[in-house]
Amino acid sequence: MPKIEVNEELFFGLAGKTWSDKEEFEEDLTVAKAELDEWDTSLSADRERTIKIELNDTNRPDLWSTAGLARQLRMYRTRSIPSYPFFASRKKALKAPYRVVVEKSVKGVRPWLAGLVAKGKPISDALLRDMIQTQEKLAWNFGRKRKGVSIGIYRIALIEWPVHYRGVDPDKVSFVPLQETRTMTLNQILEQHPKGIEYASILKGRPVHPLLTDAKGRVLSYPPIINSADLGAVQVGDAEIFIEVTGSDYPSVALSSAIMACDLADMGFEIDNVQVDYEYDTPFGSSVVFPYYFQEEVSVPLDDANRLLGSSLEMADALEALTRMGLCAYSTDGAVIHVAPPEYRNDFLHPFDIVEDIMIGVGMEKFVPQRPTDFTIGRLTPIERFSRKAKSIMVGLGYQEMIYNYLGSGKDYAEKMQVSAEGLVKIANPMTENYEYVRNSPLPGLLQTESVSAKASYPHRTFEVGKVVLKAPEVNYGVVTRQYIGFLTSHAQADYNEIASHVAAFMYFLGKEYTVRESSDSRFVPGRQVDVLVDGARVGIFGELHPLVLEAFGVMMPCAAGELDLEMLLED
């Protein structure tokens, strides 16, 4: 989930409210499904204070920017929806002062482009940082690491119009990219430039690569990799900028340019249109004026909304709630709600999506929890009932119940246990090596207790009922999860005889006939260990733990222990 960092002054200014109380701020953020991550209010105000905020809704990229998030909070409070008259649409033609030509040659590699021009005030340092953040969040999170969407920003003064977007041979074109001083071909950039290396997979091996030039043929950028050092550098103080969005997903490209346009308009810029002339047809036509509004109206009957919410809202309440969310909503017949999604949102997939906005607009506190009325009967699963029986027997035998984590280290699960890690399921991308393996036995946990509990008075008798994961090449997933019981007794006289008598009592109370057979498990002392067999099938093992195991866990007291597969014992 994306996290953004907003400049406090800029954010409060755009939101039209100054927060000083953290809890109130967190409360207000919930309407945008946003969470306060970090806000160090102790820093002095003249230093540029920033707030870190996490955004939970991955379908609302419009909230991943200072202006977008501030807009949602502002609309919720003021119920006033901003208008963005600079959007063209299928029904509304606009004349654009700038033009980009998209040539046929780029269609096969990265076909879509949208653009806009922002002017009218110099860009401050905070604004520039914010703009770069929005650009990165849209390209990285929404644009799937620049594959679906990437954004370039340019100083307009240097550009000769119209701009051209075309496909070129990556070995034949060269320019000086940002963060470099030498001329490089596109392929050299992919191989040697840090940004080229990072995003090479998007273009590697393609015969034609995308390139953006001005009318004189000077390079603006090599989307989605890097801008040119000459025409593609924006600085604090620039007052006229050109923004282009390219990508493989047209709605995402158009939406990203819409979000940037609305954000910049909210921040006081004038937005100028850019006409994009494609040499091929697109779902919005072959000549499209951006920013372009492409949302369709969505509708939901008020009754459906009330049924889903368990509420009895009047039409006026529902419309008011939607207004607070920033949605232009109306009803002609008093029964069906119609919503024209705002320019910067493309997340109305289903009528139910309107219902959630009604819910948030009304406010969660208005919905009173209602206890269930449907009467249904529940029962424990057979293995759960059986496990509880097993636990009560163990408690009766004087054993203390324990629970342990199922993830652990190779050191604890294999090395110290004197077994190979081959039998353990290994996690491919563990957070740390402390949680690298899934356990295949409850015994390492019980031994962990012995290693840290020497000061607890003896005897120690402990058990755990829980899952283990075993490799099983014969099944679909290659592993099986089993419910096991593990038990351990530790004191100066703990031996085979004691654990054998406890197993005998346990099996007696469960009504299980069993036999034993000498085993050779490296965790136990040879000659002092047996497999447990029920109807000829091996269901577990017990015996005296090997001195090497005890030594590895730093245990000085003799231990006898065992483990049984409860699921096998349950079968009859």
Added chain:
Amino acid sequence: MLSARQLPKAKVPGKYFGIVRCFRYDRVDATHLSDFYQTEGIVLGEDVNLRTLLGFLEMFAVEVAGAKEVKYVPGYFPFTEPSIEVHIKHPVLGWFELGGSGIFRPEVTRSLGVDVPVLAWGIGIDRMALMALGLNDLRELFSADLESVRMRRSQYKIQ
């Protein structure tokens, strides 16, 4: 997982739940464990809605966890709409999330042959235990230290 497997054979009305160990890629701290218990539940019914969902969440928060302060906030989960998170206030740790929930998107349930609303949630058992047992750190639940486990008092309240 439970819901995806149970939905095609579920009864209406019906309530289903499971309690299982779950795993997450997270740094371990007082409110996060690398493996932890979670209860997943689904409720199918002609008349279930947001308020009945809140009713279930309230039962977990108040009756099971014993929380005095509960809040419900809009959340985001890909399969539910609307989506709700339930948070409770712990005397030492402050507000934390107990779990996520929502009403399944009709696109999800219809493809499994279900045409009534379906409530769904995933609630942290350990986080409820943290509150109910008066602990300040989830790791205490999985403590290997025998002395501290032996000396732990049972928790019950006469109401």
